[in-house]
Amino acid sequence: MRVIIAAAGTAGHINPGLAIANKIKQEEKDSNIIFIGTTRGLENDLVPRAGYKLKTIDAYGLSKKVSIDNIKKMCKTLKGYGDAKKIIKDFKPDIVIGTGGYICGATISAAHKLKIPTLLHESNAFPGRAVKMLAKKTNTILVSFKDAIPRIKKSRNVVYTGTPVKISKKEYSIDKKVKIIKDMGLNEAKPIILVFGGSQGAKKINEAIIEIVKNKLNKNYQIICASGPKQYDVIKEELENSNINNIENIKIVPYIYNMEEVMNVVDVIVSRSGAMTITEISNLGKPSILIPLPNVSHNHQLHNAKVLEKIGAAKILLNDKVEGSLLNKTIEEIILNRRNMEQMGKNALKISTNNVEDKIYDEIRKLVK
Numbered sequence: 234m235r236v237i238i239a240a241a242g243t244a245g246h247i248n249p250g251l252a253i254a255n256k257i258k259q260e261e262k263d264s265n266i267i268f269i270g271t272t273r274g275l276e277n278d279l280v281p282r283a284g285y286k287l288k289t290i291d292a293y294g295l296s297k298k299v300s301i302d303n304i305k306k307m308c309k310t311l312k313g314y315g316d317a318k319k320i321i322k323d324f325k326p327d328i329v330i331g332t333g334g335y336i337c338g339a340t341i342s343a344a345h346k347l348k349i350p351t352l353l354h355e356s357n358a359f360p361g362r363a364v365k366m367l368a369k370k371t372n373t374i375l376v377s378f379k380d381a382i383p384r385i386k387k388s389r390n391v392v393y394t395g396t397p398v399k400i401s402k403k404e405y406s407i408d409k410k411v412k413i414i415k416d417m418g419l420n421e422a423k424p425i426i427l428v429f430g431g432s433q434g435a436k437k438i439n440e441a442i443i444e445i446v447k448n449k450l451n452k453n454y455q456i457i458c459a460s461g462p463k464q465y466d467v468i469k470e471e472l473e474n475s476n477i478n479n480i481e482n483i484k485i486v487p488y489i490y491n492m493e494e495v496m497n498v499v500d501v502i503v504s505r506s507g508a509m510t511i512t513e514i515s516n517l518g519k520p521s522i523l524i525p526l527p528n529v530s531h532n533h534q535l536h537n538a539k540v541l542e543k544i545g546a547a548k549i550l551l552n553d554k555v556e557g558s559l560l561n562k563t564i565e566e567i568i569l570n571r572r573n574m575e576q577m578g579k580n581a582l583k584i585s586t587n588n589v590e591d592k593i594y595d596e597i598r599k600l601v602k
Contacts (some may be wrong), residue, residue, distance in 0.1 A: 234264045234601055237324060239340035241270040241292070245507050246333030247279045249354055252397035254285060256567040256590040259599065267324060269317060269340050270339075271430040272478075290316040292335040306381060318343040322431040328352060328599045331367075336364045342484070354593070356396050357510035359536035361386050371594050377508050378540050393592050395586025400493045400513045402585075411430040413494045418484040419455045424568040426451075429459040429489070431522075437552050438524055439464050443471055444557025446480055451561065454568050455482040458494060461489040500574065501567055503560070506538035506549075514541065516585045517518060520577030521547040522563050524555055546581035 236257060240250035247270075254266045267286045270276035280287040290313040299364060317340045321329065329344035331353045332339035344351050349504070351371045355364045358378040368374065368388040376382060377396040385391050407414070414421050430438045442458050445451055460468050465487035489495050495503065496517055504510050506523040514521050525534035541547035548563055567574050 234261050234328070234399055234597075235324065235326045236264060236266045236327045236334045237329045237344075237595075238266065238342070239269045239334070239336045241276050241334030242274040242514060243354060244275055244279065245278050247274070248284060248399075249356060249397055250330070250332035250510065251279065251283050251285070252399075252590060253332065253354070253593055253597075254283070256397075256594050258504050260594055266417060270334070270336055274334065288320050290336070291319070292339045292340060292435065300507055302439050314339040314343055317508075318347065321347055321349060330354070330596060330597070331363075331371075332356075333361070333539060335363065337360070338367065339369050339472045340372060348404035352597060352600060355381055355385070357381070357533040357537055358508070358511075358540050359533040361533070365400050372600050375593060375596060377512060377586075378537070380536070380540055388553075392592075392596055394558050394596070395589040396508055396512045397589045398516065398594065399510050400496055400508050401519070402517050403497045404495075405497065410498050413498050415492075417457050417495065419457065419482070421509075423482065424454045424500040425498070425570075426454055426456045426505040426510075427459075428456055430461060430505050435461070435524070435526070436464060437555055438503070438505075439468055441557045441560045442483075442485070443468060445561050446472065446477060446483055446550060447475055447559060449481070450557060453565060454500075456484070456485065458485045459488070460485055460487060461491045468588050501564065503564070506534045506541075508533075508537055511537045511540060511552065512586065515546070515581045515583075518582040518585070520567055520581065522550060522560070522567070523547050524552055529553045540584065541581060544580045546577050546583075 236255060238250045240247045257264050267288060269288050269290060271292055272289045276287060292313045321343055326349060328350045329340060331341050336430045340416045341351050352373045353364055353367060354375045356377045360381050368385055372384055373390045373392060374388050375392050375394045379393050379478045380392050410419055419425055420551055428442055439460050468485060502514055502519050503519040506525045523538035525538050538549045542549050
């Protein structure tokens with residue numbers, strides 16, 4: 234099978250594309266797969282690192298506002314469409330797949346024009362503008378959440394598959410679980426709260442954690458916080474300036490490398506609500522406190538968070554309202570009611586997805602004759 238995958242920008246767009254590519258390679262070892270991206274996103278690191286060839290074109294999101302900058306971006310995107318068309322003509326794929334980012338508009342449109350079968354994967358509960366615009370041109374749209382289906386109008390075929398993620402539920406022995414917890418510098422006696430804001434961290438969430446530390450609010454629980462590499466030194470300096478050197482019940486690190494192990498042994502997760510994070514939380518069956526990233530297109534992180542909130546699996550705190558005392562209060566509301574905490578975890582499992590890669594591969598095979 235010859236496949237082009239369009240994915241650009243963030244890991245949330247690129248990693249599903251890589252998972253799909255790996256599944257195709259697993260099923261059909263002689264497959265030839267290339268990626269199309271931009272010169273600006275994480276694809277320039279993640280795609281070659283995974284062993285795939287990356288071709289780049291220009292593509293931008295188009296705003297309704299009239300400005301010189303937008304006109305320039307429109308011209309570059311039109312050129313990008315032409316470049317995508319040339320790449321597709323030269324490569325002669327059996328299918329073109331898009332997994333997110335502005336790159337999908339140019340690439341899927343070019344493939345449609347050339348009568349190549351197309352497939353889009355939408356990770357968010359609220360589909361982006363590109364997916365809605367491409368609905369008529371795309372043979373099949375795959376979605377991560379059932380909530381997305383009624384939001385995609387005039388589509389030929391929408392299929393609920395879930396999102397492929399690396400983290401899955403593990404059943405560890407007691408000794409293994411204790412070792413993971415001790416390696417974090419914590420103990421198994423108190424509930425553990427995992428806090429993270431994505432690979433780069435989240436300033437607002439980190440500030441709330443600093444407030445909890447300064448006021449010693451976490452007497453009833455422990456925290457493992459991945460601050461993000463860029464913000465780790467800021468937090469250290471803030472605590473040193475406040476003469477706080479010994480922190481009880483809290484471990485702050487720049488990054489967690491064994492995230493699957495850690496997510497499996499903690500009791501509650503506090504995080505942003507990107508599509509992949511929501512999928513991981515539901516697959517693990519963990520109660521969560523979700524703080525959606527503001528100022529993203531269509532407020533899609535809030536819609537993602539509501540998927541878990543409406544089934545009683547998560548509590549949502551809005552970014553501009555988050556501070557230490559509120560976060561502490563919300564954590565304690567969950568952990569001090571053990572039965573409710575366990576029920577939240579069970580509720581999260583209700584939207585967990587299995588065999589995602591198999592389902593996606595089946596849809597690809599239906600399009601490739």
